[in-house]
Amino acid sequence: MDKAPRIAIDAMGGDGGPATMIAGVAQACDRDSSLRFTLFGDEAAIRAELARYPQIADSRVVHCDDVITGDDKPSQAIRRTKTSSMGGAILAVKDGEAVAAVSAGNTGALMAIAKLSLRTMHGIDRPALAALMPTLGDQDVVMLDLGANTDCDARNLVEFAVMGAAYSRLALGVASPRVRLLNIGTEELKGTGELKDAAAMLRQQTGGAWRFDGFIEADRVCRGEVDVVVSDGFSGNIALKAMEGTARFITDLLKRAFSSSLRSKAGFLLSRPAFALLSHHLNPNNHNGAVFLGLNGLVVKSHGGADANGVANAIDVAAKIARQDLTRRITDDLEDFRSHAVEPQPSQEGVE
């Protein structure tokens, strides 16, 4: 791979627009000056921001008239692949101009354009959106799918397990990731037919660089007992949003509680280092950068509300998975899994 990896940036996506995206690019460059960038979007707006950051003055700028908004349907967005800043960034990956694309725009549109332009990897039916979440343990946990696929069958879930394990090994350095399926109970008889079938297929797995540990309930995801949590995109999105919402809910309650009296305010000041530690753990910007796994090309989704630090973290993720050749690793792991897999028994569902 090129010694100076080039990242394609959709400069128009996200709540903060070009100002936040380009501030994030500058921060990413401060951390790793070997990175190079191609910025897609309104050229005048981009150049105005670029003028503030001499360290990324050599970035390429590709003007695009069109911006895909949060209201655009995926079916509309794919027709604007060639004209939009989001589509431009993805096509740069397809054409080999960039090693990865980063966008903070509409997730559904990003997924649709990426899938159509880059195509899924050989042997993968559907790509999945994966992110790292903080835990009480030493390592983050990989969660996928977080919303790319509303309905999934058992084979999709098995593919997500293989891809998630590969991502855990690469991104976190976990030697033998512990993989579980998200369910509403841990007993074998719990959950949907798809989950039971996927569990049966995963239990057949022998050898390989990861292991399947059965089901997990949503309250145990962050305890540090598991490295990869696999779900369909609907459940995964519900779990992720419930976690994010609860973290914000508690932060808001804390603020309210600590401003309720002078004594509490004094306690807060004294405890500031403790809160800083907590807030570092909970700040979603520190975990920004969800990865689309299973495509012939790397695409990273930055949270729409991420600040410049969050955008820089998403760019870090993109650079890291590009350097580590995530796509090849997933291909190898899939082949390994298939070579060891025994054809599963058909589900009993519907027979009873």
Add this chain to the structure above:
Amino acid sequence: MDKAPRIAIDAMGGDGGPATMIAGVAQACDRDSSLRFTLFGDEAAIRAELARYPQIADSRVVHCDDVITGDDKPSQAIRRTKTSSMGGAILAVKDGEAVAAVSAGNTGALMAIAKLSLRTMHGIDRPALAALMPTLGDQDVVMLDLGANTDCDARNLVEFAVMGAAYSRLALGVASPRVRLLNIGTEELKGTGELKDAAAMLRQQTGGAWRFDGFIEADRVCRGEVDVVVSDGFSGNIALKAMEGTARFITDLLKRAFSSSLRSKAGFLLSRPAFALLSHHLNPNNHNGAVFLGLNGLVVKSHGGADANGVANAIDVAAKIARQDLTRRITDDLEDFRSHAVEPQPSQEGVE
């Protein structure tokens, strides 16, 4: 209704067994001395605990040899309805001996026994498990279904909406509850076919004592913007557990942060009133008592890990919904909804 409502208690369910359950009964009696109790389970164990609480010495005790455990399948549990403490408590409701049953045992077994013994209300296909969750607003939010039904069709979801609204009005006194369907986006095109169909049916609703506000994402449930959140039991359980797990995760992080230095410890001591406020909000015991809605009889599920205070709260819930005649209120609301409902357009799913 009887001036001294009698509550049937499964004294054997829950992690703490009879000691916790009967301590909870005693606390409930301290709060409301008009309550009477029938206790089901091992008579010797129950009498030993009862001896400690003279205020509930007049409780009836019904000996049952059999205890349903967390490992028992629902299909096994229903065969033991007559012999088990859980089944005994539910049959007491069926026979009119008690106005409501409270159990901290196996949820799936409780659901199966309750459904078979009490039957669903006229016009209700499936019962749902509903609980109150804290919010940033003045009122708790009702969430249902929390795990009684893994798969739900659109009509089930509509019935849950009607039942949840009735529960919100009764339990929380909300005049016109705002009802939403849990989804992975708020746009009309998001989510499963069942959700889209249910939304179409709910939008037809005119008049009535509640209103449908569309979809809600899991991160907005606790913001105080909604009174009833409706989902299938799988998604609802995932959301509930993710919320509980995140609350515990953050509490653990806080403890760790505040014991990280002497300074932080001092800050913690100074801030103790603020933490007490937070912990009151987050302690699941203060929100204990999930209700099975849609049965011809009232059954309340206490959390398996609840302490005596939590059990007392679950008993409070049971007494309250019995006094307010929740079953009749739901029947009236269902009739009202059906009299106003327009037959929905068939789903476009599968046609495209």
